[in-house]
Amino acid sequence: MSLHAASGARARGGTRALRITLCALLLTTLGGCGLLGATEASSFSDGTLEKPRIKVALLPASDLVPLRLAQETGLFRAEGLEVEAVEAASGQASMTQMIGGDVDIAFSSYMPFFIAQSKHVADIRVVADSSSASPKSNAVVTVPASPVKTIQDLAGKRIAITDMNTASHLLTMSVMADHGVDTSGVQWVTLPFPNIAKALANGQVDAAFLTEPFLTQAALVAGAVPVVDISTGATQDFPLTGFAALGRFVTENPKTLAAFQRALSKAVRDSADRSKVEPLLVRHAKIDPETAALTNLPTYGARVDARRLQRVPDLLLRTGVLKTALEAGPMLAPQAG
Incomplete structure (x- = not known):
């Protein structure tokens, strides 16, 4: 090997050793050293967050x-x-x-x-x-003893929601309107989600808007069944x-x-x-x-x-x-x- 080639090899070896050393430092401080652009690399190395x-x-x-x-x-x-x-x-x-x-x-x-x-x-x-x-993650539900059997039966009934002008209220109104059901006579009963299954079971309300996991809970503890899936029509x-x-x-x-x-x-x-x-x-x-x-x-x-x-x-x-x-x-x- 010529003196020039040997000198080049030593330089390349030194550069490689430097890279390994730098990577080891990164492993210690940031927890990883990967290829440039690796998606799992830490993203804050360009500066401290304003509010960590x-x-x-x-x-x-x-x-x-x-x-x-x-x-x-x-x-x-x-x-x-x-x-x-x-x-x-x-x-x-x-x-x-x-x-x-x-x-x-x-x-x-x-x-x-x-x-x-x-x-x-x-x-x-x-x-x-x-x-x-x-599909099936948000629904208006009822129980077998309720007078509500279909979406048309929701007119004028007591429907449980969490509050007025919330998703539970407005999505129920929207899906009823999609099916031509009059919402003007509905009695909206405001209850926290965890209390709605009990209200359905004891007849305090005729139907209710529920989201998961309260939807599955109501099915298990009160026998709640869906009247209409919210993820349909204008609210799909x-x-x-x-x-x-x-x-x-x-x-x-x-x-x-x-x-x-x-x-x-x-x-x-x-x-x-x-x-x-x-x-x-x-x-x-x-x-x-x-x-x-x-x-x-x-x-x-x-x-x-x-x-x-x-x-x-x-x-x-x-x-x-x-x-x-x-x-x-x-x-x-x-x-x-």
């Missing part, structure tokens, strides 16, 4: 499987982010906590976000999607739930928000595995393993699409909750990726 610890208001709902998965499998930590869950009684309460500054991000059905924005209560931005209606694949933050938080914390969105996107992919999902339902939705195994899951998502989300304010306008049209596009926060 955030609070998110949550409910005991199957819609939150991706977020719980991101918490428990370290997807948020891989982004340099710690997410503290703060329990809320309802989507409205969750949003109120966010507006009051108690949490950074709120989880809710989309309706309260748009209603608050239309009333100029706060500058609300939708930061991530959570779930959409899938309807955007149900998502995450929102105040405009100020979105503007001041772009890296933090992007880290939150990236972790959720990865968790949505992983939530296709029911063996990972069902234990989360038992722990966080407070249901037994049998109910978890039978639960029909919604369609999970993370990235928000303005055209798809526009269906929510359009429904609010069509049902008279909004008096003027509201565009979803300006309410969307920047989406990572």
Whole structure:
């Protein structure tokens, strides 16, 4: 070998050794060293997050499987982010906590976000999607002893919902309108989801809107049967739930928000595995393993699409909750990726 060639070989060997050393350092500090562009690599190496610890208001709902998965499998930590869950009684309460500054991000059905924005209560931005209606995951149900047998029988009956102008209320109105059923005489009875099965069983209400896992619970404990699937007609694949933050938080914390969105996107992919999902339902939705195994899951998502989300304010306008049209596009926060 010539002196020139030997010198080149030593240089290449030194370069290779340097690369190995750098990779070892990365393994120590970041937990991995992969090919450039590897999707599982940590995403915060370009700078510290503005707010590495955030609070998110949550409910005991199957819609939150991706977020719980991101918490428990370290997807948020891989982004340099710690997410503290703060329990809320309802989507409205969750949003109120966010507006009051108690949490950074709120989880809710989309309706309260748009209603608050239309009333100029706060500058609300939708930061991530959570779930959409899938077949058999949301339904109006009844029990065998009820006078309700078909959707036509819902006119003038007592129907349980969680609150007025919520998804439970407006989606029920929409599906009744699709079938030509008059909603003007309905007696809307507001109850928390966990109490509805008992109300059906003791005849306090004639029918009820239920989402999973309460839908499966009601079938097991009260013999509830579906009257109509919500994921039909004008509300087929309807955007149900998502995450929102105040405009100020979105503007001041772009890296933090992007880290939150990236972790959720990865968790949505992983939530296709029911063996990972069902234990989360038992722990966080407070249901037994049998109910978890039978639960029909919604369609999970993370990235928000303005055209798809526009269906929510359009429904609010069509049902008279909004008096003027509201565009979803300006309410969307920047989406990572």
